[in-house]
Amino acid sequence: MSTGALGEFELIARLTRDLESRADVLLGVGDDAALLRPPSGELLVATCDAQVAGQHFTLAASSAEEIGHKALAVNLSDLAATGAAPLWALVSLHLPRGLALETLDGIYAGIRALARRFDVAIVGGNITATEGPLAVDVTMLGACPPGRVLTRAGGRPGHALLLIGALGAAAAGVLAEAHPTELASLAPALRARAHQAHCAPEPLVLEGQVLAATGTTSALIDVSDGLAGDLGHICERSQVGAVIEAAALPIDPAAAAIARVLDRDPLDLALHGGEDYALLGSVPQEAIEHTLSALRAAGSAATIIGALTEPADGLRLRRAEGREIALEPRGWDHLLDHP
């Protein structure tokens, strides 16, 4: 059955039936607006990000559940970079004519499953028809005590650069979609790993909260545009330079394997691939041990991948053999007209 066989209100009722809620949701989906009780004395944290078919996913490569999962995950990742606790989300759907109802059901199932895991209530949204591709636009709200919230600013020369997560797997997942024949002999587990990184990334929400709670993290960002690009954002906002140790970068095994088969540089995937949804932070040298042990206690791990430097140094990469080169702070920019 096509979504067009149902009207807007029937679709909304179908998707939001028995929606999980939270005690701080006084009124969720179904009125002109949601009524929410923000945690007393805390700051509100707000972000939004859209996933558009043909740009961020394809219906051929991703399951409907994965599309929903990713639409929420990329927003949770932004929130993770502030250390906030996620609370509520609003989901705006752009539906092409003739979209199968089961696809829409699957998208919402993916959204709800991830929302449940992070105790996020879907409190509002919108459904519109479009002559264009399917799009899922999510706004995510969270909260954080005022003194504890993390931003891209606050990094200082000398602070160590800490990375939680691995790099390059999502970019390798894109490559794997484009080159199925060349990668036919790849181990299924590696292919699945790259696929999941690209189509159903895991937001590091708890890790962001642990970093905020330590009180020692000076800056934090989620690596969504590529490590080099996002490190560039920290440098810009913190007014510092940075040097990355190539040998220290935690390149995902799937990225390494796929790069090898396709004769690509795994370092390039790690630096510029994008969509890693890792967390990149800075901590004073004397706080490294404390920070790593706090992460360990929470069942997580981090890698020291370099350090912040004086602003005049710019962004540099120290290659494995010791030579330092300038690093371009570029990620993949899907808005640019690429030649």
Next chain:
Amino acid sequence: MSTGALGEFELIARLTRDLESRADVLLGVGDDAALLRPPSGELLVATCDAQVAGQHFTLAASSAEEIGHKALAVNLSDLAATGAAPLWALVSLHLPRGLALETLDGIYAGIRALARRFDVAIVGGNITATEGPLAVDVTMLGACPPGRVLTRAGGRPGHALLLIGALGAAAAGVLAEAHPTELASLAPALRARAHQAHCAPEPLVLEGQVLAATGTTSALIDVSDGLAGDLGHICERSQVGAVIEAAALPIDPAAAAIARVLDRDPLDLALHGGEDYALLGSVPQEAIEHTLSALRAAGSAATIIGALTEPADGLRLRRAEGREIALEPRGWDHLLDHP
């Protein structure tokens, strides 16, 4: 110049340069998320709505500024229906390849002009490319003291139905776009009125706040899907029936004139046209005078258009000659496959 000549970060910098802010915005556009200080002790009110080219507007009929204005206005109207004070908005843009930069500038100028009038800070957003039509997806946040917020529930049999604003003009604007030749002799002021109602509606934010402040409004909704459809929402949530007096409906003069020329029933435009962005509320009979005088003091006016009844009565229309007929609670549903 096309938007594709600039990258995502250049576009964001261009659009958000010298963005108006508020004292409660600790960090606006430019980090992973915005940091906001909600008014102490108040409830948060959240809503989202999208405007999509070909569905809600066309670039041929609307100026870029009007598109931006409307994208914000429809959300302000939802917030108005709760009586909340608007605070912050997030703007998610879906940009087709090759969109002229001046169109994007115009859209943002329209958004900013209306935001300025209602003291709304644009605190975040997203820009994505799309192979589909231009879309502007807005999430709006506001706040309201807990005891004062209005919803669609709370109406009781006997309560008077009160309408602020006029009906049918936006639907007449759609008709005027489709029938320029037949309407060539229409007075330019009426044509302009219908155009503005359709392309740049005025959200009744202050009127919603006045109704909330009276303490006597039992239910409120904004009329966006058509009077009959939105009254149906109040009836459903308040578990009441309703009767509307056809003779009392404030049909916009532009709607009346355009309907006459095109041989359409103006009552049909008023009941089912949609996009009026009027406010429809219910008040106990003994509070009518107090409510109307509070609105008058704020420079506004309302019309009593009927009353809520027992639920078993359903939705009825009393025609001018006195005969009562059942009223279908339908508005325009652009998601349905129309034959």
